[in-house]
Amino acid sequence: MDEVFTLFERHINPGLAGLLRFTGLDRVEDRAEGVYVWDKSGKRYLDFLGLYGTLNLGHRHPRVVEAVKRQLDRMPMSVRVLVPEPTARLAARLAEVTPGALSMVFFGNSGAEAVEAAIKLARIYTGKPGIITTEGGFHGKTMGALSLTPRPAYQDPVKPLLPGVKVVPYGDAEAVARAIDDETAAVIVEPIQGEGGVRIPPEGYLRELRRITAERGVLLIVDEVQTGLGRTGRFWGMEWEGIEPDLLTSAKALGGGVMPIGATVGRPELFEAFRENPLIHSSTFGGNPLAAAAALAAIEVTLEEDLPARAREMGARLLSGLQKLAAEWPRFIEEVRGRGLMVGVEFTDPDIGAVFISELAERGVLTAFGLNNPKVVRLEPPLIVTEAQVDEALGKFAEALAATGRALEGIL
Numbered sequence: 498m499d500e501v502f503t504l505f506e507r508h509i510n511p512g513l514a515g516l517l518r519f520t521g522l523d524r525v526e527d528r529a530e531g532v533y534v535w536d537k538s539g540k541r542y543l544d545f546l547g548l549y550g551t552l553n554l555g556h557r558h559p560r561v562v563e564a565v566k567r568q569l570d571r572m573p574m575s576v577r578v579l580v581p582e583p584t585a586r587l588a589a590r591l592a593e594v595t596p597g598a599l600s601m602v603f604f605g606n607s608g609a610e611a612v613e614a615a616i617k618l619a620r621i622y623t624g625k626p627g628i629i630t631t632e633g634g635f636h637g638k639t640m641g642a643l644s645l646t647p648r649p650a651y652q653d654p655v656k657p658l659l660p661g662v663k664v665v666p667y668g669d670a671e672a673v674a675r676a677i678d679d680e681t682a683a684v685i686v687e688p689i690q691g692e693g694g695v696r697i698p699p700e701g702y703l704r705e706l707r708r709i710t711a712e713r714g715v716l717l718i719v720d721e722v723q724t725g726l727g728r729t730g731r732f733w734g735m736e737w738e739g740i741e742p743d744l745l746t747s748a749k750a751l752g753g754g755v756m757p758i759g760a761t762v763g764r765p766e767l768f769e770a771f772r773e774n775p776l777i778h779s780s781t782f783g784g785n786p787l788a789a790a791a792a793l794a795a796i797e798v799t800l801e802e803d804l805p806a807r808a809r810e811m812g813a814r815l816l817s818g819l820q821k822l823a824a825e826w827p828r829f830i831e832e833v834r835g836r837g838l839m840v841g842v843e844f845t846d847p848d849i850g851a852v853f854i855s856e857l858a859e860r861g862v863l864t865a866f867g868l869n870n871p872k873v874v875r876l877e878p879p880l881i882v883t884e885a886q887v888d889e890a891l892g893k894f895a896e897a898l899a900a901t902g903r904a905l906e907g908i909l
């Protein structure tokens with residue numbers, strides 16, 4: 498056993514180490530470039546997981562790396578009692594690339610922190626505690642964000658959670674209308690559920706939510722942590738419905754796959770609290786110059802290379818290839834679905850999916866389950882993926898399915 502793997506198992510997460518061993522991924526990563534990752538033995542993998550929607554530009558996109566190196570040599574951290582230039586410029590850029598009145602930004606370091614800030618801003622602005630979230634929704638695992646992530650396996654061991662949270666079925670706008678009461682501050686929703694298993698809501702859902710929340714005086718928070726920066730084939734996932742929320746959360750791909758950063762973007766009224774109390778919410782590292790430089794470069798590359806269009810093109814190719822495979826393996830695959838390069842393969846049983854993931858890893862393609870849905874294997878390759886790489890992965894999927902069939906022969 499590799500010494501590094503043993504250190505991980507002994508000092509970080511023995512349970513995860515066990516899972517990795519089970520799927521044949523008990524290997525140590527070494528380096529990465531574009532759509533490829535190499536482990537310490539020199540084995541090369543096609544990264545079709547993309548750090549759960551983080552690596553939209555692939556690993557180490559040269560323009561992001563260059564921007565970070567430049568900032569690193571100048572001033573990586575803000576002293577906080579002076580104003581950081583990349584951070585201020587990034588906030589202004591986010592105001593430009595988000596719809597309508599969204600123009601104020603709070604910076605954290607992760608998706609969960611972006612959601613925490615949204616919860617606090619919504620409560621402060623409305624003076625109400627209640628948040629409505631959706632079944633299968635995933636908004637992070639810090640205590641506030643976890644309270645909006647209704648999965649018993651994550652929530653039950655750490656209860657009590659934030660009070661005032663209601664859970665409604667995803668895709669059902671009427672259920673939200675019924676759940677709103679005098680104590681409701683906000684509704685939080687993903688344009689497409691990522692960890693819930695790439696669940697795409699019915700057309701018009703987000704528009705209906707916008708109409709209902711506006712009518713009832715409730716805030717709408719759209720969580721774009723996973724769907725943002727071109728993943729679904731538009732710059733933001735909500736653009737498919739052309740809505741303007743009150744608050745938007747972003748993270749993952751915002752850091753260009755090089756730096757961690759989270760952002761909560763909102764209408765100016767929602768940030769009035771900072772005028773009275775400038776430190777009502779803060780983060781030492783949030784929006785540090787190094788991460789902000791990465792995010793500025795990530796936004797430019799996404800727009801200049803028109804990566805949303807690439808996501809649509811490559812996503813259509815991937816989806817149609819997968820649909821053919823699904824037709825050949827109805828015993829294993831229940832459904833294939835996706836938008837842009839946010840694609841999910843729903844297996845008839847989580848154990849079949851696990852064998853498939855392991856057979857795929859053996860053949861040099863990385864994937865994983867949705868955190869809230871172990872039946873769905875999600876595919877989120879970098880948006881810079883080429884046709885040849887999509888076709889190569891499809892070939893490996895076919896081989897892995899055949900191998901899964903052989904491995905399970907006699908068992909099923």
Ligand SMILES: Cc1ncc(COP(=O)(O)O)c(C=O)c1O
Pocket residue numbers: 549607608609610612635636637638687691692720721722723724748749
């Ligand atoms: C929609 C959504 N919101 C929030 C989060 C939490 O982000 P992080 O893991 O950076 O805290 C995730 C992570 O998967 C997510 O998919």
